[in-house]
Amino acid sequence: MSVTSDGRSGQKRLLIVGGGIAGLTLGCAFQQAGVPFDLIERVPEPAGGAGIMLGWNAVQLLATLGLERPLLELGQRFEQVRILDPLGRTLQTVSLPEVHSEAYGLGLFRPELHHVLAEGLPVQWGVGLQTVQVEPGSVRVRLSSGEERVYAAVIGADGLHSRVREQVFDADGPVYTGYTCWRFVAESPLALAPTEWWGAGRRIGLVATGQNRLYGYATLNAPAGQHRHAAGSAALLRRLFADFALPLALPESDAELIHHDLYELPRHHWVSGPVALIGDAAHAMPPNLGQGAALGIEDAVVLARAVQRYGVGAQAFGVYAQLRRNRAAALARTSRHLGRVGQWEHPLLVTLRNAALVATPQRALAAQMREQLLGAGVPRTAPLGDAAITEG
Template sequence: MKIAIIGGGIGGLCAAVTLQKQGFSVQVFEANPTFLPVGAGIGIGSNALQALMEIGVGEDVFANGHVLHTQVFQDEFGKTLNTIDFTVLKKLYGQENITIHRADLHRTLLEALEPNTLHFNKKCISVDQSDTQVTVHFEDGTTVTADLLIAADGIHSSIRQQLVPDSLPKYAGYTCWRGITENRGRVDEYTSTELWSTQGRFGMAPMKNGLVYWFACINTTARNPQFQHLTSQEIGDLFHHFPEVVHNIITTTPFENILHHDISDIKPLRQFAFGRVVLLGDAAHATTPNMGQGAGQAIEDAIVLGNGFKQFEHVDKVLAFYEQKRVARTAKVIRLSRQIGATAQIQFRPLAGVRDFLFSFIPSKVLMGRLKFLFDVKLK
C-alpha cells in the first residue's frame, strides 16, 4: 500500500514513522521550503510519551525533555490557588509529563524516517479520489496518487475544508505570545506555574539546558493591529501587574524567540475518514492549548492509526477503528480545553474573585481526576 501524508508537522511525521516501521511505503509532502528549527516549548503528557514508546522514539524524546513534577495555579499577586501533583502519573502509567522544545521533538521524528521520505515546497491545493485511490494536486502543477491519503496539514487544512466546508477555525477570544529564554533561577526546576488575572494570563515552565518556556494571553478581538509586532518590552508592559518575575522573563526574551498567534480551535467533527482520505492532528481536531494536548493528541492519532493496520487488513475497517478511538476522545479535549481557557480568561473582576475562591477549595486529587481520561489512554 502506498500512503501519502500532507503536512510535515508533528502529527504527519509521527504517522510516517509509525507506518514505515510496519513496512508501508510512505511519502510526506510539506508546503514549507525547508525544515525550520523554530517554535516554542510544548508539553508532552504521559499519554503521548506512552504512545511514542510504542514506536521506538519515546526514549529519545524523553532524553530531550525536562520532567515536570508539579503544576501550580496562582492569582495575579502570586498567591497559590491550587496545585496538581504530576508525580502520580509515573506510578500509575509508567511515564511522566515533560516539556520539550518543539524543534527537538520535530527533529527526533525526522531522524527516525527513512531517507527521501519528506518532500518540501509541496503545497496541496485539492484532492480527488476513487473507491481505491486518491490523487493529490499540488500548487506547483504536480500530482501524486496513493492508496490512502493522511491529511495532517494543520488547523487551516485545505483538505478538511474541501471535505467539510463549514469547518473553519473558530477564534477563542484571546491572543497569545510564546517565548523561550534563559531561566537564571527564576522558575523552579520541576514546577510549571500559571497566573490568572482579569487583565491577562501568564504561564511559565522549565525546560532542559537551563531554559524556560512562557506564554502570555490577553483578551482582544481577532487580528487586533494593536497587538501585532510588539517588542519584548511592550509585551512585558502588558503584564506589569503580575509579580516582577513575569515582566522580567518576558523582557529578557530575545525578540526572535517570541511567537505571536490568535488562539483558535475547530468545532468537533463527527467523522475523520472520508473514503480514502483520513484527517489527523490539528486538521482533524485543532484545540486551544489550555490542556497542552495539541501535539499529544496528534501523536495518539498516529499510533492508533498504525495499530489499526496491525489489527485489520481492509482499509475501511482500519479507518472505522481509528474513528471509534479518536472522534469522541478528541472532541472531549476540544470542549474541555475551550472551557478551561474561558474560565482562566475571565475579565469581570467579581466573577474572577468567585472563581479564585472556589478553585482554592477543590482538592488536587479532584483536579487530577478530571484529567484521568487523558492519561488512561487506550491506543489499541
C-alpha cells in the first residue's frame, strides 16, 4: 500500500484524528492553506456540550480563518472578566480594552462552535482510529471500520485520552487535579460577562453565550470518581451554592448537568517522527484560565503555517513543536496554580487569598492578561499564506 497522496496536486496527504475544536480548526486551516488531509471523528456527529469562552487570542485566529462573523452572530461578546466572593463583592475585574483597545472575548454554546468549525469540512463522522504505527517513510492506521490506510503523517487531535499519544509517545496518562466539575446551560436574558464566585473548596462561574442562554460551571474538591453517578447532583449543587449571591436558580434536574472530574497531563507531548499532537492530546490542562481550547486553536494555526511553509515532514513538525512548547507549558503552570488557590478550603487561606485578590492593582492584572492574550508565543494573526513562521 503506497502513501495516500492527493490525486490532483500529488502533495502528501495527512490524517487528522479527532473532530473536536483543535482538529476541526486544523481542518479549516489546512483547507485555507491548500494542504490535503483526511479528518476522522469517532462520534457520528459534531459534539454536544454546554458553553465555552474564547479569549481574544482565539477569536483573532478564528477571524483569520473567516469565522469571526458567524461566531459573533451566534455568541455573546464580552469585554470584562470578574471574580466575586460568595456574597457578590468584587475581588478582581479585568477590562479587556485595557489589555488591548480592540480586545474582546466570546461566550458560545459549544455545539454551535463545533458546527461552525465543521461546516464545509470533509469530516468522516463515526470513524475511529484503532491503531497507529510508524513505518519507514509513512504511518499506517487501522480504523474502527477495519480499513487500513497509509499516510505521510498523522496529527493526533484526539483529546485528553488520546489514543495517538498512548500508542506513539512514551507518555504518562492524565492525572486528577483534585477537583470535579459540573456544567449546565440555563435559559436567561442576562448578558453576563464571565463572572466567577469563589468560595471555600468550590467555585461557580456564569457567562452568557448569546440567544438567551447562560452557561454555568461549578467546581468542588472531591476524590476522583465520587460524583461520577449523576443521581442527586442537582440537589447537591443547589445545597453547595445555596448561600452564594447568584443571579439565577441552579438546575432542578440531574439531567441538565454534565459532569467531569478534571484531569491534566503531567508532561506535554508534541512530535514523534511523522506524528504530531495538538490540543488536549498534547497539553490538556485544568480549565482555570479558559484557555484550553484557545491553545488548541493556536496549535492548529501554527501547525498549518509550518506545513504550508516547509511541506509535510520533520522540519515543519520541529518548528511547530518549538513554537508551541513554552507557551503551553507557561499557561499550564498558571492554570494549575490558579486552580490550587481557587480551590483552597481553609478559612484563613480563603481570607488571605481574597484580600490578595482585592489588593492586586488593575494594572498588574491587565499586564498578566496581556501576556496571556498577546504575549510571547501567541501566534500572529496574518492569514495563512502570508504568515512568516515567527510567532509572538
